[in-house]
Amino acid sequence: MNFPDLFDRFADRVLPANLTDAAILQLRHEAYAEDLPAGGRLHLDDDRSHFIFVGSGATKLAAFVSTEREQIVAFDFAGDIVHVPPRGRYNFALTALTPAEVLVMPADSFLRTTPESCALLKVATEETARALSASRENAITLGRRSARERLACFLLDVWARMADQRKTGEEAIVLPMSRGEIAESLGLTIETVSRQFSELRELGLIETCGRSLLRVVNPEGLSRCAGQVAAAA
Amino acid sequence: MNFPDLFDRFADRVLPANLTDAAILQLRHEAYAEDLPAGGRLHLDDDRSHFIFVGSGATKLAAFVSTEREQIVAFDFAGDIVHVPPRGRYNFALTALTPAEVLVMPADSFLRTTPESCALLKVATEETARALSASRENAITLGRRSARERLACFLLDVWARMADQRKTGEEAIVLPMSRGEIAESLGLTIETVSRQFSELRELGLIETCGRSLLRVVNPEGLSRCAGQVAAAA
DNA sequence: CGCGTCGTTGATATGATTCAAACGGTGTGG
DNA sequence: CCACACCGTTTGAATCATATCAACGACGCG
Numbered sequence: 001m002n003f004p005d006l007f008d009r010f011a012d013r014v015l016p017a018n019l020t021d022a023a024i025l026q027l028r029h030e031a032y033a034e035d036l037p038a039g040g041r042l043h044l045d046d047d048r049s050h051f052i053f054v055g056s057g058a059t060k061l062a063a064f065v066s067t068e069r070e071q072i073v074a075f076d077f078a079g080d081i082v083h084v085p086p087r088g089r090y091n092f093a094l095t096a097l098t099p100a101e102v103l104v105m106p107a108d109s110f111l112r113t114t115p116e117s118c119a120l121l122k123v124a125t126e127e128t129a130r131a132l133s134a135s136r137e138n139a140i141t142l143g144r145r146s147a148r149e150r151l152a153c154f155l156l157d158v159w160a161r162m163a164d165q166r167k168t169g170e171e172a173i174v175l176p177m178s179r180g181e182i183a184e185s186l187g188l189t190i191e192t193v194s195r196q197f198s199e200l201r202e203l204g205l206i207e208t209c210g211r212s213l214l215r216v217v218n219p220e221g222l223s224r225c226a227g228q229v230a231a232a233a
Numbered sequence: 234m235n236f237p238d239l240f241d242r243f244a245d246r247v248l249p250a251n252l253t254d255a256a257i258l259q260l261r262h263e264a265y266a267e268d269l270p271a272g273g274r275l276h277l278d279d280d281r282s283h284f285i286f287v288g289s290g291a292t293k294l295a296a297f298v299s300t301e302r303e304q305i306v307a308f309d310f311a312g313d314i315v316h317v318p319p320r321g322r323y324n325f326a327l328t329a330l331t332p333a334e335v336l337v338m339p340a341d342s343f344l345r346t347t348p349e350s351c352a353l354l355k356v357a358t359e360e361t362a363r364a365l366s367a368s369r370e371n372a373i374t375l376g377r378r379s380a381r382e383r384l385a386c387f388l389l390d391v392w393a394r395m396a397d398q399r400k401t402g403e404e405a406i407v408l409p410m411s412r413g414e415i416a417e418s419l420g421l422t423i424e425t426v427s428r429q430f431s432e433l434r435e436l437g438l439i440e441t442c443g444r445s446l447l448r449v450v451n452p453e454g455l456s457r458c459a460g461q462v463a464a465a466a
Numbered sequence: 467c468g469c470g471t472c473g474t475t476g477a478t479a480t481g482a483t484t485c486a487a488a489c490g491g492t493g494t495g496g
Numbered sequence: 497c498c499a500c501a502c503c504g505t506t507t508g509a510a511t512c513a514t515a516t517c518a519a520c521g522a523c524g525c526g
Contacts, residue, residue, distance in 0.1 A: 049362065063369070063373050065373055065377050066460070069377070071372070071373045071376050071377050073369050073372060073373070083362070083365060085362070085365070085366050085369070088366060089370060090369075090370065090373060107362075110358070111355055111358065114351070115348030115351060117351075118347070118348060118350075118351045118354060121351060121354040121355060121358060122344055122354060124358050125340075125343070125344065125354060125357050125358045125361055128358060128361040128362050128365055129282060129316070129318070129340075129361050131365055132316060132318070132361055132364055132365045132368060133318050133321060135365060135368040135369050135372055136296070136306050136318070136323075136368050137321075137322060137323065138372050139304070139306060139368055139371050139372040139375055140296050140298055140304045140306070140323060142372055142375040142376045142420065143304050143375045143418075143419070143420030144298050144302070144304050144420060146481080146482090147481080147482065178504070178505090179504075179505065179506095180504080180505095185376075186376070187375065187376030187377060188482075188483090189482075189483060189484080190504090190505080191482090191483075191484080191505090191506080191507085192481090192482060192483075194505060194506055194507080195482095195506085195507080197505095197506090198506075198507085210490090210491080211490095211491085211504070211505065227299070379513075379514095380513080380514070411472070411473090412472075412473060412474095413472080413473095421514080421515090422514075422515055422516080423472090423473080424473090424474080424475085424514090424515075424516080425513090425514060425515075427473060427474055427475080428474085428475080428514095430473095430474090431474075431475085443522090443523080444472070444473065444522090444523080
């Protein structure tokens, strides 16, 4: 996919209709496309935050907490927008899990306070708020849940977000991330993740084939496993 | 503190100078002040997100993960801004730890796409981005660190953020939250938190007096304890 | 002064990590 | 085409950290 197509897809999916051509052109001017091979890392100006639109493929956003020790903060798939913060206490990097096409936009591009780009600013706020909610949910999962619950949560989330990959509701999805990457995002070890996969399989809640094919057989049961309780008032 | 003073303090601290009077007045019109007693919960319209400016006192933002089981997502002190999301997968509530004066502003107030309020929108985006970074750091701490490291991290954070409470660099600060609340924010039990307090005290890194007076004797040592490693490239 | 809540400390249990070995695919060279 | 090595995954056994259960102590309040 070339830049124009990628940008159009982004505009279709994310930008509101009421945006002026001037604002769109300005954004388009500052955006650029990048093709990442599987495992490829996106290099950004560390001093600015960026919005990254994932046009195709799958990515992870990871923080380097110490040398060769990273914590994955978010997985993002085709159609998602990632907010990559500037270098701070931790350094973040966006890495492709599968070959991916991404659209890179410095956050500044949205932050012009010209009247025309007001709608753009609104988009930025909303996307950031969405990322904030996701991050807080993630923090809750990491803080309060057992390994079983974390994996169940994770699988339900991925299953829902990759829904468009399976035409009928029943097909399997291809997990783009390794066991190790799942472990790094859930704050567990690879062995624990593997064991939980096996146990969920034995419970008849999921089916797996090879390392990456997954089918959720019993979403309700898995949801129960995840400890999904309705919020109390 | 009455509403005008509270709003002025908010405007001084957060709003940029280049804001038009019209935008400020619009925001002022939709904002309202609330006095919370210690333990008091702020009741908000669940369907909208809000920005809360903490004028004085200390607050916690907690998610109800199950009945009588909550996870604290953020602590905020005088001068801070909290983003409270709408009801979603979890329900959030802002609760005062000490008597607190807060300024409540529906996020919508910032999201007008009128040209005058562009600067306001920018403030909203920046505050949300700040909250996102804090939340991600929190997630990293919860995912990758031992009890000792989590508490050390937490104490350093609070020590830095309440710096203005101690005139000279050496004084003690008053922790506004209980051991139980610290535990709920770190994803630990109250007993573990208590034990870690004792051990940090025995190591000579901190001093405590009663339940809430804290002095960090050796910030460097505590920082080493927190496993603060410079980010790898 | 007595009571209740919060905090501390100790003993034990549980669950995740660690260390270690075996398994299964995939790619390479003989 | 098969043997082999490599990498990611799975499984098992032992260890360690935190949770849990329980008792006690300290402080604030009526």
